[in-house]
Amino acid sequence: MPNASLVISRPPHPQRLIHEVSELPPFQTLIDEHAGDVMAVCCGAVGRSDADDCFQETFIAALRAYPKLQDGGNLRGWLITIAHRKAIDHHRARGRRAVPVAEPAEVAVTDPEPGGEIWAVVGALPPKQRAAVTLRYASDLPHAEIASALGCSPEAARRSLHEGLKRLRKELA
Amino acid sequence: MKDSLNRLHARASAEGLLDVAYATADSPFGPLLLATTPKGLVRVGLPNQDADELLTDLARRVSPRVLEAPAQLDEARRELDLYFAGKLTEFELPLDWRLSKDFRRRVLRAIARIPYGQTRSYTQMATSAGNERAVRAAGTACGTNPLPLVVPCHRVLRSGGALGGYGGGLPMKEGLLRLEGILDS
Numbered sequence: 116m117p118n119a120s121l122v123i124s125r126p127p128h129p130q131r132l133i134h135e136v137s138e139l140p141p142f143q144t145l146i147d148e149h150a151g152d153v154m155a156v157c158c159g160a161v162g163r164s165d166a167d168d169c170f171q172e173t174f175i176a177a178l179r180a181y182p183k184l185q186d187g188g189n190l191r192g193w194l195i196t197i198a199h200r201k202a203i204d205h206h207r208a209r210g211r212r213a214v215p216v217a218e219p220a221e222v223a224v225t226d227p228e229p230g231g232e233i234w235a236v237v238g239a240l241p242p243k244q245r246a247a248v249t250l251r252y253a254s255d256l257p258h259a260e261i262a263s264a265l266g267c268s269p270e271a272a273r274r275s276l277h278e279g280l281k282r283l284r285k286e287l288a
Numbered sequence: 289m290k291d292s293l294n295r296l297h298a299r300a301s302a303e304g305l306l307d308v309a310y311a312t313a314d315s316p317f318g319p320l321l322l323a324t325t326p327k328g329l330v331r332v333g334l335p336n337q338d339a340d341e342l343l344t345d346l347a348r349r350v351s352p353r354v355l356e357a358p359a360q361l362d363e364a365r366r367e368l369d370l371y372f373a374g375k376l377t378e379f380e381l382p383l384d385w386r387l388s389k390d391f392r393r394r395v396l397r398a399i400a401r402i403p404y405g406q407t408r409s410y411t412q413m414a415t416s417a418g419n420e421r422a423v424r425a426a427g428t429a430c431g432t433n434p435l436p437l438v439v440p441c442h443r444v445l446r447s448g449g450a451l452g453g454y455g456g457g458l459p460m461k462e463g464l465l466r467l468e469g470i471l472d473s
Binding site for chain 2: 142181
């Protein structure tokens with residue numbers, strides 16, 4: 116009886132394999148060019164204190180999937196999508212962990228987080244405004260780059276940022 | 289951000305996702321690019337070689353999971369520092385030979401056995417690799433050596449004693465031969 120595994124383990128066509136592999140730049144390029152944006156998305160989505168966990172999960176997932184990625188055309192968009200997914204995972208996990216207490220313990224903070232509670236309010240903004248605000252103020256991106264991260268015109272990016280800031284001022288007043 | 293990246297490297301390495309780690313190292317001839325796989329040192333880039341091109345080549349030929357993770361190259365950097373200081377005559381680093389194949393790999397393995405401070409001819413290398421007539425191919429193997437310095441192709445000269453070529457440029461070859469006391473300083 117023929118060995119079935121011989122049939123299913125046939126390797127992909129060599130030409131195709133070479134093509135796929137040659138498209139992808141060294142992963143370090145993704146870190147050099149997009150780590151700041153990924154961190155900004157994580158900050159905006161889960162807050163400063165948990166942003167690093169979200170950042171780590173994002174890049175580990177990206178590293179795991181990278182060699183098999185079919186299209187290296189929009190690596191920034193790919194990373195940002197993963198970051199959003201990891202942020203959602205984070206919120207789900209936190210939802211499960213949350214335990215209500217009568218009196219929250221007071222915790223001494225020696226090194227206050229920049230902005231502190233502001234990020235909680237930023238996290239509650241509609242997605243476009245939230246992304247615009249975090250990309251502008253957490254990673255110092257100019258309007259043109261915010262626009263390309265969000266896939267909109269610079270004018271629209273400026274508008275999202277403006278609306279986001281207006282809403283923040285109202286919320287925090 | 290630096291702490292975040294260090295954490296990422298540690299975790300990527302622990303989870304087997306760091307296929308190629310690289311770093312730069314200083315040398316008397318200029319900056320070197322060092323790259324390692326979990327198996328061993330896989331590529332040494334000389335100062336006159338384009339680092340971006342080398343990394344792109346590694347991404348294509350080894351794995352696109354290429355990360356700048358200097359801690360993974362501490363041992364390589366330590367041995368090279370000692371070598372340039374004249375305090376190390378034999379590298380003990382594990383090597384990953386995957387970037388050379390067949391005859392070229394046999395030539396490079398023969399070169400790796402040339403002792404410090406000695407030279408051989410291209411003809412001798414061709415003979416050691418099992419084909420005394422493939423002198424030109426032995427020259428090509430030297431010219432495409434992915435691990436210069438550690439696999440000391442600078443110790444291979446023309447039969448008459450002329451220097452031959454060097455991927456890092458002739459002044460570097462001369463400098464290395466002087467360091468090892470083969471040429472007068």
